[in-house]
Amino acid sequence: MSPSPVLRHHAEQQFAEELAELARADERPRPPNWRLSPWAVRIYLCGGKLASGFEVSAKYIGNVRLIEVAIATLATDRALLLYGVPGTAKSWVSEHLAAAISGDSTLLIQGTAGTDESALRYGWNYARLLAEGPSDRALVVSPMMHAMRDGKIARVEELTRIPGDVQDALITILSEKTLPIHELSSEVQARKGFNVIATSNNRDKGVNELSSALTRRFNTVVLPVPETLEQEVEIVAKRVAELGRALELPAEKPAIEEIRRVVTIFRELRDGMTVDGATKLKSPSGTLSTAEAISVINGGLAMAGYYGDGVMRGGDLAAGLTGAIVRDPVQDRLVWLEYLKTVAKERESWQELYRACMDVV
Ligand SMILES: Nc1ncnc2c1ncn2[C@@H]1O[C@H](COP(=O)(O)OP(=O)(O)OP(=O)(O)O)[C@@H](O)[C@H]1O
Numbered sequence: 001m002s003p004s005p006v007l008r009h010h011a012e013q014q015f016a017e018e019l020a021e022l023a024r025a026d027e028r029p030r031p032p033n034w035r036l037s038p039w040a041v042r043i044y045l046c047g048g049k050l051a052s053g054f055e056v057s058a059k060y061i062g063n064v065r066l067i068e069v070a071i072a073t074l075a076t077d078r079a080l081l082l083y084g085v086p087g088t089a090k091s092w093v094s095e096h097l098a099a100a101i102s103g104d105s106t107l108l109i110q111g112t113a114g115t116d117e118s119a120l121r122y123g124w125n126y127a128r129l130l131a132e133g134p135s136d137r138a139l140v141v142s143p144m145m146h147a148m149r150d151g152k153i154a155r156v157e158e159l160t161r162i163p164g165d166v167q168d169a170l171i172t173i174l175s176e177k178t179l180p181i182h183e184l185s186s187e188v189q190a191r192k193g194f195n196v197i198a199t200s201n202n203r204d205k206g207v208n209e210l211s212s213a214l215t216r217r218f219n220t221v222v223l224p225v226p227e228t229l230e231q232e233v234e235i236v237a238k239r240v241a242e243l244g245r246a247l248e249l250p251a252e253k254p255a256i257e258e259i260r261r262v263v264t265i266f267r268e269l270r271d272g273m274t275v276d277g278a279t280k281l282k283s284p285s286g287t288l289s290t291a292e293a294i295s296v297i298n299g300g301l302a303m304a305g306y307y308g309d310g311v312m313r314g315g316d317l318a319a320g321l322t323g324a325i326v327r328d329p330v331q332d333r334l335v336w337l338e339y340l341k342t343v344a345k346e347r348e349s350w351q352e353l354y355r356a357c358m359d360v361v
């Protein structure tokens, strides 16, 4: 099979085989218009083995219960809000939930400060509107309206970046499950299977808080940072391998030791303490998320593949690592230097990485 020219497939394309196997094996009751039962959706997200022996890969690594609550919520009349610090797989889980439940993760609205009501409701093709007046043909259907018409999951990314009055357009949609089109004296009534998954990260807190009217219509599931070092190493190793394949990087799979070092650095700086609890540390200003650890390793692999001998070492990682940690050139640099000198320097197998980082910091 030749590699696909597409840089990134939607979840439902990339995991089409798994979804098909799950649908075949799935005999449990499905909520109206769901492609899979909640039982099968959970296996799709958290991984597992089917009776046929088919292995379903885990998409989310972490607390299965959280995923169950998220899935169960979508089978009720409440919408789902995935909340947490940056890089905790909120968007990732949202995409996979929509793919498993509706077979379509593309009904997506990206929330920004400039998002207006037409993105959540509908817009107009102005040339048509002027020529013909308001009509079905002149209407520009939003992803939300698509989801309502088809009984699918709509996704709203970064909900709290959307201004409050625009957010409120969601209230009617979520409580009445209809979208009135006043200009046409008509409405779209949501079909069964419709629901909304929103994501929001806590760094945006205070930007535009959710109104209490809207909060009541969401069930919030907080996605935490990975509990243990081993869990985080597993996530990073898995995603790095997948991304490396997709990008066709000419480097060898990174040594797990190298991944563990990067994840350890991130966790210790994040927690303000070494893993053994012995030394207190200052934390840098940026969030050192799992997602960033994945990027740092991927960058290291690209360096090793294109400028080195294909084996990722400390020298390939140093620049990316330093770039991720030092966001503020003064404060963060001091934090990083202190970490290198007091922690990294003392660790036996860290010498190569230590020296490479000291060269670039
Ligand atoms: N627990 C986890 N299980 C599997 N993958 C994870 C986990 N945590 C993070 N990741 C990986 O981290 C990457 C980034 O996740 P994602 O973009 O969904 O973060 P996010 O929470 O939406 O962040 P932001 O708040 O910045 O939007 C994804 O590639 C995802 O696979």
Ligand SMILES: [Mg+2]
Residues within 6 Å of the ligand: 090, 091, 092, 157, 199
């Ligand atoms: Mg996100």
